[in-house]
Amino acid sequence: MKTMTILTFCWILAVHGFATTSQHWGKQTFINRRGGAQGFNMASTTTSTTESAVSVENFSLLSERGRKALEALIAFDEENNKAQSHVYQDWPEPGVEDEGKKQLAEQLADLNESYPGGLASYLSKARVLLKESAEGLNPFADFEASVPVGESLSYHEECDTKDENCMTFSEAEEIGRKGAAHLAFVLVAGGLGERLGYSGIKLSLETNLCTNNCYLEFYAQYIRALEEDSSTEDESVTIPLVIMTSGDTDAATRQLLADNDNFGLKDVQIVCQDKVPALMNSEAGLSMKSRWEVETKPHGHGDVHHLLFREGHVDKWEKAGRRHVVFLQDTNALVVNSILPTLGVSIAKGFHMNSICIPRLAGEAAGAIARLDHKTDPEKSLVINVEYNQLDPLLKSQGSSDEPDPSTGYSPFPGNANNLVLEMGAYAKTLRGEDQGVVVEFVNPKYKPDSIEFKKPTRLECMMQDLPKLFQKEMGQDVNIGFTMFDRWFTFSPAKNSLESGVEACAAGGSAPGTMSSAESDKYIQNQQKLLFSGMDVGVSTADDLVPVGGIPVTPGPRIILSPSFALTQACLNEKIVSGKSSITTKSSLVLDGTGINVESLDLDGALVVKAAPGVKVTLKDLVVKNKGWTLEELEGEEPEHVAIRGYTMNKEETLEISLTEPGEYVVEGDGKVTKL
Helix, strand or coil, X not given: CCCCCCCCCCCCCCCCCCCCCEEEECCEEEECCCCCCCCHHHXXXXXXXXXXXXXXXXXCCCCHHHHHHHHHHHHHHHCCCCCCHHHHCCCCCCCCXXXXXXXXXXXXXXXXXXXXXXXXXXXXXXXHHHHHHHHCCCCCCCEEEECCCEEECCCCCCCCCCCCCCCCHHHHHHHHHHHHHHEEEEEECCCECHHHCCCCEHHHCECCCCCCCEHHHHHHHHHHHHHHHHCCCCCCCCCCEEEEEECCCHHHHHHHHHHCHHHHCCCEEEEEECCEECECCCCCCECEEECCEECEECCCCCHHHHHHHHXXXXXXXXXXXXXXXXXXXXXXXXXXXXXXXXXXXXXXXXXXXXXXXXXXXXXXXXXXXXXXXXXXXXXXXXXXXXXXXXXHHXXXXXXXXXXXXXXXXXXXXXXXXXXXXXXXXXXXXXHCCCCCCCCCEEECCCECCCCCCECCCECEECCHHHCHHHHHHHHHHHCCEEEEECCHHHHCCCCCCCHHHHHHHHHCCCCCCCCHHHHHHHHHHHHHHHXXXXXXXXXXXXXXXXXXXXCEEECCCCEEEECCCCCCCHHHHHHHECCCCEEECCCCEEEEECCCXXXXXXXXXXXXXXXXXXXXXXXXXXXXXECCCEEEXXXXXXXXXXHHCCCEEEEECCCEEEEECCCEEEEEEECCEEEEC
């Protein structure tokens, strides 16, 4: 059993006294978190003020920290239009709901301690941001947008040999493979699966029904495959993983790891972020979930940078010789294919930050990576994600628009898939700067028509991809930020939407429903593409081939799962498949799991699972498999939510399964005869 220590850190940040600075980016307005008004612990109040709001008898019910937090809120509110009076006024007399009073005061103290600068700082900045949002300030008056420097890689195509600066996919992947031993990984996993129709953590959801591997298990398999591939007889490589959780996901994530022996990972740790108060109006009034509880909301994955710095992970990684850190989202299994080639591009081009991107349709409702050049101060220019509703107005102000490139049909601005590769030296230097990784915040309220009244409570948010603002501040124009773009089928199919919303999107003509079923289907299609490229006779599903199951168009097959250990790179896959000697029918399902598997010749018309433990080398030679295989069956009646969110189950009617655990060399031939050589 692997031994490992999981450390959990809650987001309890020190109070800082820096001046508040703000930046405006469209209807979203941004502000730096390390500043603003002093925290409540810095405030004072008069007896007459507090007694007029809350009786001495009620105050005496509270703990010292709860009393101070409430006193400070009242004092702050006296100077800020009493936007919080609904929190503390009209308390019932002592003896009535006393436990609720204590609960509220303790929560106010917690919120005050968990935010840099205290709750007063949070509310002060929220008031500024909400005012600017309501006024609709032009965020880009001083900037012009252009396409940044980056690399586009295709799994299938080689680049123009006349272009000396062009990299091929295989070249980039091989460079990345050589640098993999010096990686660290960060997995952002603070959200529950409520949007998917699932009440648990998204990391526990199954990526596919052929293997039933959950997302966390799959990411762990990939990291372990990198470790194995990078290790030598003299040196065993360990690649660290940090998972950022929230109060919603922390306990369940820890339990998932504990129940599965950390999925074989040797170095995994957890950092935990807290939520922030929800705001009910443009005066930044606290939204109350109940009479005695402030409503809270997620603050955003931008917290990850400060948490990594504060808990010492970045310092430790840098001292250990880690050279790059990869940031991943929780439910996009396809992204692992692009990690090594993106790393290779980062190494070759010296990128300090490299965003994994996908082609983006002109005007598509998706963020884009753009270079923003400041009209008067070049030191303020930067490369950063710009949301779609901000990009088009900016381009129009320049006399242009987001038009498709005639040669590709896509926008020239790459779509942001929100997975990052950062160079460790520049990252560590930036985090040691004044802001210590605390990224610029923004507010994005949803207003009722022709009003500044909110449709629902909002909050301050921060995003990890806004790190370039800190890079630019600490490194100026020395920072080198770019992108690497891949075909969408290769790297991007997140599971984020419920089955019901996916069905509605498809009915409205959408082609990317983002459901569990579409993500699973895209995984199979991706592997169809890979095996076809390696010389197998296998059909690749197109949009016209998809069939509705549970209301979502999915591939009719074949359903193929290639574990990370089977073929980590394109070169590995090509070495393991003998071109032109194998075929797979559409009805088939295939699982290949293990480093030592090689396919010389295979005729598959059914379901085949091959598992090879470490130390096993097995060749499939003249193997013919014909059986009933596996089929998808739509649901009838009530099912557990982890099943219902897919809309179907898999009926594994008949399977040939070959599982080899004893080290040695084997051949599997004929109708499945296994011979040890």
